[in-house]
Amino acid sequence: xxxxxxxxxxxxxxxxxxxxxxxxxxxxxxxFVIGILAIFDEKGxxxxxxxxxxxxxxxxxxxxxxxxxxxxxxxxxxxxSEEDKEYTYSIKTKDKDYxxxxxxxxxxxxxxxxxxxxxxxxxxxxxxxxxxxxxSKMKNVDIMLVNNEFPYSLGGAPxxxxxxxxxxxxxxxxxxxxxGVDMVSLANNHAYDYGEQALLDSFDVxxxxxxxxxxxxxxxxxxxxxxxxxxxxxxxIAVICATxxxxxxxxxxxxxxxxxPGVFRCLDDSLLLDRIKEAREKNAFVVVFIHWGTxxxxxxxxxxxDQAIEIADAGANLIIGSHPHVLQKIDYxxxxxxxxxxxxxxxxxxxxxxxxxIATLHKxxxxxxxxxxxxxxxxxxxxxxxxxxxxIIDSMSNMSPGIKIDDKGYISPx
Numbered sequence: 001x002x003x004x005x006x007x008x009x010x011x012x013x014x015x016x017x018x019x020x021x022x023x024x025x026x027x028x029x030x031x032f033v034i035g036i037l038a039i040f041d042e043k044g045x046x047x048x049x050x051x052x053x054x055x056x057x058x059x060x061x062x063x064x065x066x067x068x069x070x071x072x073x074x075x076x077x078x079x080x081s082e083e084d085k086e087y088t089y090s091i092k093t094k095d096k097d098y099x100x101x102x103x104x105x106x107x108x109x110x111x112x113x114x115x116x117x118x119x120x121x122x123x124x125x126x127x128x129x130x131x132x133x134x135x136s137k138m139k140n141v142d143i144m145l146v147n148n149e150f151p152y153s154l155g156g157a158p159x160x161x162x163x164x165x166x167x168x169x170x171x172x173x174x175x176x177x178x179x180g181v182d183m184v185s186l187a188n189n190h191a192y193d194y195g196e197q198a199l200l201d202s203f204d205v206x207x208x209x210x211x212x213x214x215x216x217x218x219x220x221x222x223x224x225x226x227x228x229x230x231x232x233x234x235x236x237i238a239v240i241c242a243t244x245x246x247x248x249x250x251x252x253x254x255x256x257x258x259x260x261p262g263v264f265r266c267l268d269d270s271l272l273l274d275r276i277k278e279a280r281e282k283n284a285f286v287v288v289f290i291h292w293g294t295x296x297x298x299x300x301x302x303x304x305x306d307q308a309i310e311i312a313d314a315g316a317n318l319i320i321g322s323h324p325h326v327l328q329k330i331d332y333x334x335x336x337x338x339x340x341x342x343x344x345x346x347x348x349x350x351x352x353x354x355x356x357x358i359a360t361l362h363k364x365x366x367x368x369x370x371x372x373x374x375x376x377x378x379x380x381x382x383x384x385x386x387x388x389x390x391x392i393i394d395s396m397s398n399m400s401p402g403i404k405i406d407d408k409g410y411i412s413p414x
Contacts, residue, residue, distance in 0.1 A: 152201060156194030223256035243291035244267050319338040
């Protein structure tokens with residue numbers, strides 16, 4: 001005979017029943033949530049703010065001439081002069097009140113070296129190379145820039161007597177799209193490693209891949225010309241890419257001239273300063289992405305120090321550096337934030353600290369900066385988490401006495 005459960009006579013059993021059911025729901029529900037979060041996590045990439053929105057972050061200051069307060073100003077600001085049309089791109093932003101720009105350091109796709117071979121092994125893909133959280137940040141900014149330290153070509157010949165010469169297969173340019181990269185700098189000491197033809201090939205390859213390049217061109221006007229981005233809300237950003245390296249009278253990496261292709265060299269920075277002033281006069285927020293410094297040291301050198309002052313005083317709003325292959329300090333020079341070196345991003349198999357910087361430009365002219373700590377390790381790169389994140393932020397803070405950097409990487413001047 002089937003017995004019926006009598007709640008009136010068995011109160012203890014009833015309470016026990018509901019306790020057990022509730023306990024099981026909580027336990028298995030928690031396991032489910034943890035499992036979902038684990039799907040989004042990879043190689044220590046943080047799951048902080050996975051479901052969160054915009055945070056309240058410290059203001060790094062105000063950028064003059066970029067505040068847009070009404071539709072008429074927006075329309076006027078969006079006017080493009082004839083000489084700039086070829087170098088101007090209209091973009092949609094994820095938010096109507098601000099634009100986000102991401103910056104990272106050196107990348108290498110040459111499969112004669114370990115990291116390039118890793119990309120090739122994964123089918124010329126970011127899969128297995130980039131951590132998901134870091135990749136998500138790169139894809140979610142409105143504009144993403146990296147230092148492209150090699151040409152895309154099957155032709156040319158390596159520069160004689162140069163210790164390291166890089167060249168990547170043209171098809172590897174599709175990796176940039178998977179990374180979320182919108183623009184690369186070719187203003188560095190390896191873009192010309194396989195000569196003029198390989199550099200010219202790179203222009204064609206990047207054009208076909210839909211990736212904007214700066215800091216190199218078929219002549220000095222092209223190489224030095226600012227790249228302009230116009231947002232839907234009327235903001236204008238100018239990116240100028242230039243290189244001090246090599247610091248020689250007759251460098252292996254040829255500078256562009258009025259009639260010859262090359263990179264935009266700025267050891268003599270008179271043209272660079274003119275380009276900055278020109279962009280500011282056109283009401284742009286000016287970013288200078290510069291190749292400078294001494295390799296393998298966290299200390300900045302006197303040319304970085306002196307030129308940072310000149311660039312800031314000419315009107316740049318933000319200065320981002322590369323070349324040393326290691327992280328260097330972040331500082332404010334005459335009110336202008338300077339990230340002296342973002343180091344290697346995905347460049348070798350070596351384990352070392354890296355990161356990206358995200359700048360948020362608001363319509364009212366305020367600017368937020370955030371440093372996102374990362375680790376390059378065994379031909380992968382991923383966002384640092386936990387104690388490693390704290391260690392890298394502490395390291396950046398210790399080498400950067402002129403800034404405050406909180407536990408989320410948000411930067412402001414002291």
